[in-house]
Amino acid sequence: MTASTHSNSGAASKKDGGFLSSLRGFFGSQEGILLIVIIVLMVAVGTSNPRFLSQTNLKDVFAANAYIAVAALGVSMVIISGNIDISSGALVGVLITLSGNLAVGLADAGWPLMLVNIIAWVAPLIGGMVIGAVNGFFVAYLRIPAIVVTLGMFSILKGGLILVAGGNTIYNLPEGYTIAQQDWLGIPSTIYFMVILTIVVFLWLRYSATGRSIYAVGGNAEAARLSGINTRRVIMITFILNGLMVGICSLMLATQFNQIQATAPPGLEMFVITAAVVGGVSILGGTGTVLGSTLAAILVKTIGSAMVFINVSPYWLKAVQGTLILVTVLVDVLRRRRQSRQ
């Protein structure tokens, strides 16, 4: 999928040169390919089963699953910096439970509704950042491999959640809490979250010094250190930001229905990593854009939905995800090897 010799970190390549050549650059890139595949897929499935393109279904594909794209933004940053995080699913479970319980508890205790909702919305963000900081501490300062830290954190959070909430459902959410159900100016609110956050993170990674340094740390940590970049601080920041994104994702998920399932959404972490990797964030670190990961999240969800409409059992979706990761990673590794032979 990635064939270009132009940097896939979003910087520089698009602005200069003629409009046509930058257009060509876009479509040769991972992001462009993803967009084309999405469109082709939708057209193909839409013609064979027009109900696929109905408003309810499209709303489902894009709006109801926007939370995944938001979480993918966070994990993308972690992967670009050369690490990984497989704990997102469990963290989401914990945070939605936190938010839901706070909302119900405070509302029952008679607190003003507006305050209750705000607290319940902000809590997952803070909780996410705290856990992110813990992960970041172990990885950056104690130098423990991220896979082990997040594997451990995953099981701690998952186990802890079962212990505390045991798979309950949280009802009686206060009025005004479920913002993910709202439409603003005719567009579902979750779409706003997804689009705005993608743009903000993309711009931050491309135009801020700290954002750029994430690519440096992931690309050549030693060189980054010698350039004066504080690699530990950068890694810490990526994990905290990841925690924030997971927090926002939890917010979106928690406020989507009239009740909350106090469990970790199964398979979320793999979905999110798939989105990042297929989106062009090389799992080897140092490259990739979040535009790609958002598009890839949309693509995988589109495939999932398409499978239903062309009568392929949805139980094959995970296999499709696994194959996508494998193929993308394979292409990436082979490309890098060919390149370094020169």
Added chain:
Amino acid sequence: MTVSSNEAPAQSGFSLRALLIRQEFILFVITIVGVLLLATQSDKFLTVDNILNQGRLVTEVALVALPMTLIIITGGIDLSVGSIMGVCAIVLGYSWKNLGFPLELAIAFTLVVGLVAGLLNGLFIVRLGLPPLIMTLATFALYRGLAEGISQARSVRGYPDWFFEMGQKNFMSYEKGVPNQLIIVVIAAVIVGIILARTPFGRGLYAIGNNEMGARFSGIPVFLYKLVIYSFSGFMAGMAAWIYVSRVSTTRSDMGTGLELDAIAAVVIGGTSIFGGSGTIIGTVIGLILIQLLKNGLALSGVKGDSTTIVVGLVLILAIVLNNFIQNPPEWFKRRFASS
């Protein structure tokens, strides 16, 4: 994924002081303490029945923890063992019920599938140079996906009685005998332990974990060894699937979920460095005992089943921090307890 190998000696020489701070010894002490604690907490703990039953329960993790030790010693990792176990369990049921294999053949087929799944991991890692973390992360998803896809969320039941010999009965069918699968685990552990400690293959694995290029330049067949250990891992996951299905009498696509966590935790707690180059089977065995002990203790005090993962996760992280501390002690520690 940058993982640097540490520069500490691969296996410390013998001296009482060195022995005392070896992870295996500390663990052993902790285990004894744990046993005593739990024995006082619950009178159901220190019965032969309970101990043997725990042995039965720990089998699946134990089986995959053995090759996992070898893999981590070489500086690799295998995140897909749980998924291989899942797909093997499904294949067992599917090939028997849907494809009509005689059950014996289905079992053999399952083991072959496990072997091939592991071999696939090994091939991509060795021939294409994919980092083990990434390859097994992808197959972690892919194999689980295959399990879900093939089973279509249906489970297979109704096995003949002899099938449950392995999983539910004891050696020679004694009423209070040793569970069959435990015997297999013990034999496997002894064999793998001896191979690791006393053969050129074992020595070669340590060399690969410390300096793969140096090992290759010394004529050690690195690619072959790696193929062997990943295939072995898949095979053991297949065995775990067979034994587990035999124990619980059914097959489901989510079997083996979380297996990799338990196996990696056992290996790391047992003193194997996550960076590779050191570790022993004895350590892994102690790690397994310790984890099972914890789970048992929690279960006996009424803690719900799946939430035991919280403890395993905590212990995993603590163990790595401890291991790091031992391998790369900070300056103040070195000054007080200078080792050889």
Added chain:
Amino acid sequence: MTAILELESISKQFPGVKALNDVRFESQAGEVHALLGENGAGKSTLIKVISGVHKPDTGTMKIEGMPVHFDNPRQAQLQGIATIYQELSLYPELTVAENIFMGHGMRRRMGPFSVLDWKAMNEKSLELLTSLNIHDLDPHRKVGALTVGNRQRVEIAKALSLNARVLIMDEPTAALTEADVVRLFEIVRLLKQRGVSIIYISHRLQEVFDLADRVTVLRDGHYVDTKPVSETSEDDLIRMMVGRTINDLFPKLPSEVTHEVLEVRDLCCKPLTKNVTMTVRAGEIVGLAGLVGSGRSELAQVVFGITPAESGQVLIEGKPVQIKSPAQAMELGVAYVPEDRGTQGLVRQMKIRENVSMAVLSTLMKGIFVDNNAENDLADKTIKQLSIRAYSREQVVNKLSGGNQQKVVVGKWLASKPKLLIMDEPTRGVDVGAKAEIHRLISELAQQGLGILMISSELPEILGMSDRILVMREGEIVAEYSRAEATQENIAAAMMSDAVRNMNNQRKLSESSKV
């Protein structure tokens, strides 16, 4: 000419070794100042002190007369000191412009934010490259896709972007093609004209005479002397670096040269082995000279089976063989003592005993297990035979000195009882005493009937030890000299050929060279 950089009484101690001992160094604006010394002489420690990576234990550093003191490399950069190491410090997945400006990007205001200005950085990158007469490099290209020569040029542009007043280059030509070396020299001269002070480390004496204005020699961590290049000669420099005359260093024993042990015909393996044809006979020491990147180690690794040949023939003692792996090579009697003993020759975290037996473990068996007694015996014998200085065979190899580590590697391979012993830079990073011991050992082995192929970058070593000398350049064998007819001049000439001599011809070459 004003002194830009002055170092006085610099000392630096590491556990077990005093790398720098009261060293002084001074370089001026607009000069190329070569820094010479054997491995372990202290050159790289010195430049790391200058560039802020190490803090000196004693001594002072002044830049343009002002005393400075660096806590980290960034501070040195801010003072205008830029270093280009051999292992280039680049991000392969990022563009040229991103690499040049990482850590010190150009900014502009966009509303309330101060953001990175990519347009300006791309333009400035182009400007920097053009000012160095580099017209064929696109700032938008990913660095990973560039050739080594181009990557180096990116590093130089990076140094310029930091307004470097002092540019340190560590073995810059080690991995370059002829054409790239020419371009590098042009760039260096350009920088010189602009008043940049260039500190240039190289093992290639010819380069020192071609490029440098002055040369400073270090030996065993001590400062020896600084001379204008015009007032010295190669022999002079060698004597300063080594402290002995050539003859003392290389006790060559006579040996009887008999049958062919290795013959190679038209051996090819991309990218650096092209139609190589050569022989080595029992009892003979064949020296293989060439610049780094000329393909010598690659040839050795083809013969040894690390990278099997794509075409051509290999014959061991007259019999054609196909060597596909090191294990196979060993069985056929070929042994390879690699160039990088740390990463290729030893497993440093393991003990002497384990390293010595590593290649032959399958022969020290009792049933299916390793025979501990046999292994111990082998280790003890090897330690004695090679005079390895260690506490016991259980000592971890990492704790040994360079010379002793090298002996362990040699011992490991001698245990395989080879017929052909290929040694790649056998005395690199080895102290002078151990060096002489290793040379004596090589001579003895030849006397005992081994065929020895010795790859070395030290011309005096090649001249002193070899019966025959082959010279490789860019993957091919370009010359052969007998012991009698070889001189440093004709070998060096063969190694570098017309590359540096005829500048005008090479300019044409560089214009058509690939990017």
